[in-house]
Amino acid sequence: MTETALPASPPKPSAAARAGTFLRLFARNRMAAFGGGLLALILLVALAAPILPLQDPFAQDTTQRFLRPFSEGHWLGTDHLGRDLLSRLIWGTQLSLLVGVSATLLAALAGSTLGVVAGFLGGRIDNVIMRSVDTVMAFPYILLALAIVAALGPGLVNALIAVAVVNIPFFARNIRGVTVTLANKEFVDAARLSGMGDTRIIASEIVPNILPVIVIAMSTTVGWMILETAGLSFLGLGSQPPVPDLGSMLGEGRNALISHPHTSIIPGLMIFAIVIGVNLLGDGIRDALDPRLRSGALTRPLPATLVDRAETPAIAAKPDALLSLEDLRVEFRLGRRTLKAVNGVSLDIAPGECLGLIGESGSGKSVTALSVMGLVASPPGVIAGGALRFQGRDLLAMKPGELRRLRGDKVAYIFQDPLATLHPLYRIGEQIAEAIRVHHPVPQAEAMARAVALLKQVRIPNAKSRAGNYPHELSGGMRQRVGIAMALANEPELIIADEPTTALDVTVQAQILKLLEDLRRERGLAILFITHDFGVVAQLCDRVAVMYAGEIVESGPAQAILDAPAHPYTRRLIACVPELGGGRRTLAAIPGLPPGADDLPQGCAFAPRCDKAQAACRAGRVALTGQEPGRGVRCLFPETAEDRTETA
Amino acid sequence: MTAALKIEDLGKTFGGGRGLFDRQRPAVQAVADATLSVARGETLGVVGESGCGKSTFARMLVGLLPPTTGRIEIEGENLGAQAGRDPAAFGRVIQYVFQDPISSLNPRKTVEQIIEAPLKHLHAMPREARRKRIAEIFDAVNLRPEFLSRYPHEFSGGQAQRIGIARALAASPRILLLDEPVSALDVSVQAQVLNLLAHLKAEFDLTYLFISHDLAVVEAVSDRVAVMYFGRIVELGRAEEIFQAPRHPYTALLARSAPVVGRPLGAGEDGSGELPNPLDPPQGCAFAMRCPKATELCRTTRPDMQELTPGHATACHHPL
Amino acid sequence: MNSYILKRLLSAVPVLLGITLVVFLIMSLIPGDPATAILGSYATAENVERLNRQLGLDRSLPEQYVIWLTNMLQGDFGRSFSLNRPVLDEVLDRFGATLILAGVSLVLCSIFGVVAGVISAARQYGLADKAITFAVLIGISIPSFFLGMMMILLFAIQLRWLPVSGMYSIYGGGDLPDLLRHLAMPALALSVVATGVIARLSRSAMLEVLRQDFVRTARAKGVPERRVIWRHALKAAMVSIIPVIGVQAGFVLSGAVYIEMVFQWPGVGRMLVEAILRRDLLLVQGGVVIVAACYVLFNLIVDVAQSLLDPRVKT
Ligand SMILES: Nc1ncnc2c1ncn2[C@@H]1O[C@H](COP(=O)(O)OP(=O)(O)OP(=O)(O)O)[C@@H](O)[C@H]1O
Ligand code: SF4
Numbered sequence A: 001m002t003e004t005a006l007p008a009s010p011p012k013p014s015a016a017a018r019a020g021t022f023l024r025l026f027a028r029n030r031m032a033a034f035g036g037g038l039l040a041l042i043l044l045v046a047l048a049a050p051i052l053p054l055q056d057p058f059a060q061d062t063t064q065r066f067l068r069p070f071s072e073g074h075w076l077g078t079d080h081l082g083r084d085l086l087s088r089l090i091w092g093t094q095l096s097l098l099v100g101v102s103a104t105l106l107a108a109l110a111g112s113t114l115g116v117v118a119g120f121l122g123g124r125i126d127n128v129i130m131r132s133v134d135t136v137m138a139f140p141y142i143l144l145a146l147a148i149v150a151a152l153g154p155g156l157v158n159a160l161i162a163v164a165v166v167n168i169p170f171f172a173r174n175i176r177g178v179t180v181t182l183a184n185k186e187f188v189d190a191a192r193l194s195g196m197g198d199t200r201i202i203a204s205e206i207v208p209n210i211l212p213v214i215v216i217a218m219s220t221t222v223g224w225m226i227l228e229t230a231g232l233s234f235l236g237l238g239s240q241p242p243v244p245d246l247g248s249m250l251g252e253g254r255n256a257l258i259s260h261p262h263t264s265i266i267p268g269l270m271i272f273a274i275v276i277g278v279n280l281l282g283d284g285i286r287d288a289l290d291p292r293l294r295s296g297a298l299t300r301p302l303p304a305t306l307v308d309r310a311e312t313p314a315i316a317a318k319p320d321a322l323l324s325l326e327d328l329r330v331e332f333r334l335g336r337r338t339l340k341a342v343n344g345v346s347l348d349i350a351p352g353e354c355l356g357l358i359g360e361s362g363s364g365k366s367v368t369a370l371s372v373m374g375l376v377a378s379p380p381g382v383i384a385g386g387a388l389r390f391q392g393r394d395l396l397a398m399k400p401g402e403l404r405r406l407r408g409d410k411v412a413y414i415f416q417d418p419l420a421t422l423h424p425l426y427r428i429g430e431q432i433a434e435a436i437r438v439h440h441p442v443p444q445a446e447a448m449a450r451a452v453a454l455l456k457q458v459r460i461p462n463a464k465s466r467a468g469n470y471p472h473e474l475s476g477g478m479r480q481r482v483g484i485a486m487a488l489a490n491e492p493e494l495i496i497a498d499e500p501t502t503a504l505d506v507t508v509q510a511q512i513l514k515l516l517e518d519l520r521r522e523r524g525l526a527i528l529f530i531t532h533d534f535g536v537v538a539q540l541c542d543r544v545a546v547m548y549a550g551e552i553v554e555s556g557p558a559q560a561i562l563d564a565p566a567h568p569y570t571r572r573l574i575a576c577v578p579e580l581g582g583g584r585r586t587l588a589a590i591p592g593l594p595p596g597a598d599d600l601p602q603g604c605a606f607a608p609r610c611d612k613a614q615a616a617c618r619a620g621r622v623a624l625t626g627q628e629p630g631r632g633v634r635c636l637f638p639e640t641a642e643d644r645t646e647t648a
Numbered sequence B: 001m002t003a004a005l006k007i008e009d010l011g012k013t014f015g016g017g018r019g020l021f022d023r024q025r026p027a028v029q030a031v032a033d034a035t036l037s038v039a040r041g042e043t044l045g046v047v048g049e050s051g052c053g054k055s056t057f058a059r060m061l062v063g064l065l066p067p068t069t070g071r072i073e074i075e076g077e078n079l080g081a082q083a084g085r086d087p088a089a090f091g092r093v094i095q096y097v098f099q100d101p102i103s104s105l106n107p108r109k110t111v112e113q114i115i116e117a118p119l120k121h122l123h124a125m126p127r128e129a130r131r132k133r134i135a136e137i138f139d140a141v142n143l144r145p146e147f148l149s150r151y152p153h154e155f156s157g158g159q160a161q162r163i164g165i166a167r168a169l170a171a172s173p174r175i176l177l178l179d180e181p182v183s184a185l186d187v188s189v190q191a192q193v194l195n196l197l198a199h200l201k202a203e204f205d206l207t208y209l210f211i212s213h214d215l216a217v218v219e220a221v222s223d224r225v226a227v228m229y230f231g232r233i234v235e236l237g238r239a240e241e242i243f244q245a246p247r248h249p250y251t252a253l254l255a256r257s258a259p260v261v262g263r264p265l266g267a268g269e270d271g272s273g274e275l276p277n278p279l280d281p282p283q284g285c286a287f288a289m290r291c292p293k294a295t296e297l298c299r300t301t302r303p304d305m306q307e308l309t310p311g312h313a314t315a316c317h318h319p320l
Numbered sequence C: 001m002n003s004y005i006l007k008r009l010l011s012a013v014p015v016l017l018g019i020t021l022v023v024f025l026i027m028s029l030i031p032g033d034p035a036t037a038i039l040g041s042y043a044t045a046e047n048v049e050r051l052n053r054q055l056g057l058d059r060s061l062p063e064q065y066v067i068w069l070t071n072m073l074q075g076d077f078g079r080s081f082s083l084n085r086p087v088l089d090e091v092l093d094r095f096g097a098t099l100i101l102a103g104v105s106l107v108l109c110s111i112f113g114v115v116a117g118v119i120s121a122a123r124q125y126g127l128a129d130k131a132i133t134f135a136v137l138i139g140i141s142i143p144s145f146f147l148g149m150m151m152i153l154l155f156a157i158q159l160r161w162l163p164v165s166g167m168y169s170i171y172g173g174g175d176l177p178d179l180l181r182h183l184a185m186p187a188l189a190l191s192v193v194a195t196g197v198i199a200r201l202s203r204s205a206m207l208e209v210l211r212q213d214f215v216r217t218a219r220a221k222g223v224p225e226r227r228v229i230w231r232h233a234l235k236a237a238m239v240s241i242i243p244v245i246g247v248q249a250g251f252v253l254s255g256a257v258y259i260e261m262v263f264q265w266p267g268v269g270r271m272l273v274e275a276i277l278r279r280d281l282l283l284v285q286g287g288v289v290i291v292a293a294c295y296v297l298f299n300l301i302v303d304v305a306q307s308l309l310d311p312r313v314k315t
């Protein structure tokens, strides 16, 4: 065994803490709390109906018909038969809630069962169930309910059944979808291989994972179901006189709408209050249970990253740099947590130069690259300090319009996943032509001709007919060529390529790298090339900068760094990576994990994993210093020739 | 010595059959004619690009997917009849380690419940014995006992992969099938897991099938390597030979394409590098449209695997 | 493309059959002797006998179904006993009114819903977003029949801007402006809930899409923000909005039942409710089948629209 146990993972939330998060999220949503409160109050009063000092809801008194609210003895007045409205309202609320909730439970139980069975077993059973569900869904909602009530006869129980039946497909479909996703998850395969049978897998692997979905679905439908049962009663098909529920009260009130509006307004407002309470509460539950909402991910990024820097650094004249980053700091502000993704990165790229930015996942490479043109998702991203200059102009001080005119014109991007980065619903030719037309007012036909020419330049065969294809009709390598063609559309000075070959197969990767290299030589393009692969850096880049925990720990000419890494992290990272042709061997590993972006050590970020770490390393920030011209290393005890031979 | 694993003519075709209006449904042959045997204690690497059938192949071997043709023999026992029907029969002898460490763990179970499952359901082990065994395995994969009561989302990728390995080991299998076990991990963590795997192999006397798209990783861990292209094994040979002196043009292309420090760009191929359409597979060699050595024979007749030198076989009419 | 439409058309056939089967099965739930139940107070021994023969009620269920289906295919949906006219005639007479009401509402809710959703998403957490979200919450929580009644009180009784109910004025009406004046309140009341639902969904669909990589690509190309939102993002979001509009069409048709009752609109919904209360079951049966069939056809159109928008659907 070459390594010791991993250090404990940073304290992450336990089950109790997770419950705490749920409650906090829930309470933070004040609207949900309001809805919950309102609903609780209504529920309490409705449940207390038997013990409240209410009048008999059925007692008629024809001398007291249509009393207005606040009449003596009848706070809310009386109806057309002189019955006390307050008493009927509270009893009616109880009945409406009972019916609505029962219908929901019934529909949820039946629908979820069907959904789980269909989704898990698949095949013919799935087919039969889902066909039936589709057929029921092919009816406009209430029509089916009407048919059921017509057959069974008007009445509250029949209305309940009708509303429940009509809602079964909603649950069945939803739950089936989730079940299918779960059933294809690897942990279900793992459970199979652990010897579990179908029933056991459903009970212990599937159901616990769909319960939150069922709860969410119920919370979003219960309001509907209360409305629908009230609606059937309103039509006279549900609760039959003299038994009051909110719908039938409203229906009776309608006959006197013009002369005595209070008999309609009172039950109507109660339905409204219940449903709004349910909806607010349901939204709160959904927000708290849905993991995507929990991480605050459902925010849309603004057109440009927010800038919030304390001071604007003075412009240093760097005439030979095309792009320079100076002490760039980028943070993600997530509620109370702040992730420091980029912590003072300085870089210069000369015209025509290819700079490789290398580092492990999460080291801040993409964030650095995206901040150049303000493309870091914001919120939550914020550029918290430093300066960005392109051809001497301060990018962070630019107005949105100015920045937009640079994007895709002077500075173009190529992204990692070529399927996700192209618009799925536009033809690729149109997408390239658009890149031209947003910067140059040329006619559509001319732009399309340019697009085809560009496709040819990136060596797409049959460029003309390919231009009419949608992205999903192309292979991964072809799509990435389209991405490159789009980046080249306006003859940019600088291309920022964020792992453009990571999602591709090796043989395709080799072709794309070759293409980039050729284009760069032909056009004198400057490239900022992001990768985690030393082999790629060696083949493509003039200079390289190594990132760790949001900082550049080493920079210099690519070959020099690969030959003689000066930072312990660089040296050991190179040693970790097996290289083809090395034969069978044990690999050198770096124990431990990179630090979390919300939990950076005070001194050298690599200290917890570095075997040369000393007290001085942990004391304070280590500066990037140059030993040799053009090289920089952020280490107090850089590697010596001796250290390097040790591993070789 | 009996082989740990022996497969013959293993194949899987998806789709097919007749549709509603009696039309032939399109069929896709994901894996075809796979024949190989793995010796006890050996590590066989399987490489190939995305979509070449690696995962289908793997899922058949562990009994999660019934093969359309061929037979699977593990430790001399024919398991063909149970394939796809009784994963538990496979589970006792062969286990799977998944690519995505997080999604292979049920988020609503504790680590202990996850690791305990194979002991309970495959070996009907009583409670006390289970606890002891879990402690042993946990120690072997370098995880600390207090992790047992935690939930999967509390772990990093590397730790989660160790948990996945621990679960596989709990079944006391003879063979571990590792499907891209380190692709989702960072390079510095990759090496940790690979070293752990090497150590476990010796300790538990295991046989490995190691599937990956990363040639260098495969070369570093394997005794022999099988190269797959378009659903077929096209070359099989010793790890130190296969990339150094490939005999199949596709293996050669793979080896040339891998970025290596000190080698200039552009050693790859020209042309588009497209795969054939799986709905309309070529009659002859699937690589013919990309192969610089392709002849008329290649386009009309599919080459069979043939042994060129002892222990090195390839499916090519004109081996290099 | 054409083959897709053809395939989709063919696939509607089993759904239509399924619908008739479901209705048939529901009607077979009627307790007691069906002929007596259908005829109700018209049930003389002779009438019962005739109906039994006509509908094959003395045969087995499958046979009854086939007879019923064959009759329907020949345009014979039976006779309404309470109105004493063929079911088909009555339904067709009423259907136009419902189509006008539901169609106008659907157009209103689609336009307002989508626009509100897009603005809301683009200005997430801004004032416009908060106002829209609040309005949507009210909209989806208020029962349409109650809203209709309140509108009558306000606009017809208090302000006297619009007529209380009906489709045309009894005296001197019948032209388009008259129709529109009658239509305004019911169409608005009917569209409120659906507008809310569509707005909500459009907002979340837009938020989802705006976070996608291809939006970042559009921005990286330098596409102006307005175009990013209304072209790139909205087009992609429509893929999930259109099916919801299809579903909302069903809800609008359903809601029409209440609204027709409240506003005395002479549509199919009101006809159905009245038929149920009179236990005129053949009229209910025929009405449900015809309306449901139209809804299936509408959904077919929605699907085709979807496939025109999204090239990935065709395969
Ligand atoms: N939208 C976001 N919200 C919150 N945190 C983010 C967001 N994007 C990135 N981060 C955080 O910023 C840090 C740096 O991420 P970045 O994407 O730049 O890494 P990277 O080096 O590009 O990694 P990879 O190799 O995986 O692409 C990480 O800790 C990540 O969690
Ligand atoms: S500064 Fe110290 S801890 Fe950091 S890398 Fe250098 S030697 Fe290691």
Ligand code: SF4
Pocket (backbone or CB within 6 Å): B248, B249, B250, B285, B286, B287, B288, B289, B291, B292, B293, B294, B295, B298, B299, B303, B315, B316, B317, B318, B319
């Ligand atoms: S069989 Fe022919 S086409 Fe196929 S790899 Fe060999 S030489 Fe190339």
Ligand SMILES: [Mg+2]
Pocket (backbone or CB within 6 Å): A365, A366, A367, A498, A499
């Ligand atoms: Mg990245």
